[in-house]
Amino acid sequence: MAIAYGLGFAACFVVFLGGWRMARADALEGWDVADIALLRDENRRRRRVGPLDRLMRRTAPQLGVLLGPRVVGNIRRRIDLAGRPDGMTVDTFLQLMVKYAIFFGIAALTMLLLGNLLSALLALAAAPILPFSRLAGQQRRRRTVIDDGLPDLLDVLAVTVGAGIGFRSALDRVSARFSGPLREEIAFTLHQLDVGVPRRQAFSNLRDRCDSESMSAFVSAFLQAEELGAPLADTLNGIARDSRRDAAQRARQRAARMVPRVTLLVSTMMVPPTIVIIGVGMWLGADVDLGGLLG
Numbered sequence: 001m002a003i004a005y006g007l008g009f010a011a012c013f014v015v016f017l018g019g020w021r022m023a024r025a026d027a028l029e030g031w032d033v034a035d036i037a038l039l040r041d042e043n044r045r046r047r048r049v050g051p052l053d054r055l056m057r058r059t060a061p062q063l064g065v066l067l068g069p070r071v072v073g074n075i076r077r078r079i080d081l082a083g084r085p086d087g088m089t090v091d092t093f094l095q096l097m098v099k100y101a102i103f104f105g106i107a108a109l110t111m112l113l114l115g116n117l118l119s120a121l122l123a124l125a126a127a128p129i130l131p132f133s134r135l136a137g138q139q140r141r142r143r144t145v146i147d148d149g150l151p152d153l154l155d156v157l158a159v160t161v162g163a164g165i166g167f168r169s170a171l172d173r174v175s176a177r178f179s180g181p182l183r184e185e186i187a188f189t190l191h192q193l194d195v196g197v198p199r200r201q202a203f204s205n206l207r208d209r210c211d212s213e214s215m216s217a218f219v220s221a222f223l224q225a226e227e228l229g230a231p232l233a234d235t236l237n238g239i240a241r242d243s244r245r246d247a248a249q250r251a252r253q254r255a256a257r258m259v260p261r262v263t264l265l266v267s268t269m270m271v272p273p274t275i276v277i278i279g280v281g282m283w284l285g286a287d288v289d290l291g292g293l294l295g
């Protein structure tokens with residue numbers, strides 16, 4: 001009987017290990033590329049589109065026509081500067097604006113029926129502001145990541161170029177050690193160089209896509225050094241020092257901006273409970289009869 005219990009426990013343990021391995025394994029491992037594409041197409045066909053999504057897709061092109069080509073071009077520019085988060089395009093951004101307009105429009109109508117005109121106006125104003133503020137936040141975070149990672153990349157790139165490796169190969173090797181938007185932008189620039197785009201045009205596009213002062217200084221100094229024939233390693237070292245100094249200054253500015261926020265948080269969260277505790281302690285220590293005092 002004990003042997004049967006032991007075998008049953010061992011079988012359960014083996015089944016548990018097999019299930020754990022299957023749960024942590026990649027479900028698409030070993031599949032052919034054509035099978036994966038077929039499965040994704042089938043899932044896309046089976047995916048149900050709700051009425052809100054259909055309304056957004058129908059209204060987004062009309063909204064684009066209403067905004068005009070200039071505003072649509074500005075939106076496309078902002079999306080590119082934000083790094084196209086989650087594959088965002090102009091159409092998906094316009095659909096997001098339609099979604100916000102529907103939600104906040106219903107909220108504004110509700111507030112208007114309740115007689116709160118100010119809240120209704122604020123809800124209507126929030127509909128176009130929130131999508132652009134979200135996109136601006138993603139653009140700001142992406143620019144911060146590029147500014148923080150560029151000095152380290154330039155330091156390693158200067159050492160690699162000083163060792164005698166060509167600039168194109170050195171930039172490819174060094175950027176492979178990094179990740180995030182800096183790696184993506186440099187990889188895209190190298191791809192443009194591979195397909196025959198002139199070096200000046202490719203790096204000018206890099207400067208326009210990043211919208212970073214450090215990247216702009218790097219591209220300008222690099223193109224100037226290439227035209228004048230200055231030593232590239234010395235130029236990269238100088239740009240790295242300037243970028244690191246600018247990054248330190250930006251870090252100090254961010255720290256200075258955080259001080260009032262921390263002070264406000266502490267004042268809001270700590271001061272009222274402290275006053276209540278002190279007041280209750282004084283009342284208990286004074287042994288005052290509030291019932292007799294107030295009648």
